[in-house]
Amino acid sequence: MRYYFHVRGPDGFVEDLEGAEFASDxxxxxxxxAAARELMxxxxxxxxxxxxxxxxxxTENGKIIDTILFKSVVKID
Amino acid sequence: MNxxxxxxxxxxxxxxxxxxxxxQAAAHLKYQSLPRGTxxxxxxxxxxHVYFLTSGVGSVLAxxxxxxxxxxxxxxxxxxxxxxxxxxxxxxAFNVTVQIDAAGYRIGxxxxxxxxxxxxxxxxxxxxxxxxxxxxxxxxxxxxxxxDVTERLARWILMCHDRVSVxxxxxxxxxxxxxLAVRRPSVTTALHVLEGNxxxxxxxxxLTIRDRPALEEFARDAYGKPEQEYRRLMxxxx
Numbered sequence: 001m002r003y004y005f006h007v008r009g010p011d012g013f014v015e016d017l018e019g020a021e022f023a024s025d026x027x028x029x030x031x032x033x034a035a036a037r038e039l040m041x042x043x044x045x046x047x048x049x050x051x052x053x054x055x056x057x058x059t060e061n062g063k064i065i066d067t068i069l070f071k072s073v074v075k076i077d
Numbered sequence: 078m079n080x081x082x083x084x085x086x087x088x089x090x091x092x093x094x095x096x097x098x099x100x101q102a103a104a105h106l107k108y109q110s111l112p113r114g115t116x117x118x119x120x121x122x123x124x125x126h127v128y129f130l131t132s133g134v135g136s137v138l139a140x141x142x143x144x145x146x147x148x149x150x151x152x153x154x155x156x157x158x159x160x161x162x163x164x165x166x167x168x169x170a171f172n173v174t175v176q177i178d179a180a181g182y183r184i185g186x187x188x189x190x191x192x193x194x195x196x197x198x199x200x201x202x203x204x205x206x207x208x209x210x211x212x213x214x215x216x217x218x219x220x221x222x223x224x225d226v227t228e229r230l231a232r233w234i235l236m237c238h239d240r241v242s243v244x245x246x247x248x249x250x251x252x253x254x255x256x257l258a259v260r261r262p263s264v265t266t267a268l269h270v271l272e273g274n275x276x277x278x279x280x281x282x283x284l285t286i287r288d289r290p291a292l293e294e295f296a297r298d299a300y301g302k303p304e305q306e307y308r309r310l311m312x313x314x315x
Binding site: 005007014016017018020031032034035036038039045046055 | 225226251261265266280281
């Protein structure tokens, strides 16, 4: 199945034009979490505001199956 | 020569060879079209041929024992590949793959070795080329360590653009993410930044350069040094 990781945040909407194949909704969500950690790490390194962004994981027909808040993947304690 | 074939001089290394040196090698050079995905060498496998591209882009991928891979370097009409051939070692250390449809001349590994021994000017150019490639790899290592993803992406787009004659680069985000060793959404968001600055247009599977000077300015510190070194190495050789 092809999944799209659109980004919605304070700076607007970034459409994922290409998507990627995953065997299940769960595996797509796991990858989105890993990607969110990477995006957050880059923001932290640059001293940017890290609140507000999220992935909207959608299927090919546009159905949102999950949203991953970027800040939900950061472990503070 | 078949009209459809590129001229030897379309490869920069062949173009700097003195004519008698090129003539010696030319008899063994065979033109070949190399579509995207063509594997030019495989890690741990013998090197069959050495390639001098006249168009297109290929990449050298380094892979860890557990299967993580990242691009070590890219090459096109400015170089030859696999560079390991210059050492006389028959085994490739890396996977070398065509990433943007290419064409070029190939020479058998044994014949390449003979040219290295008997054709001094040829050997000189090949050794200069490996130095130039080593410089590129060193700057990629620096860039990976000190520049952010958007700057690295800008650098990488400029490097690809240097090697093709058009402004449209058929590249997927998935592929770029392997090249930059980041996850795909990091490429998508970095491209969004470059697009927002009107440097590029990112469409599905296609990246169009819109304002190269501005992209260079954006990449600043991340781009230009290896290119400058290359020009130095390839000037005034003979």
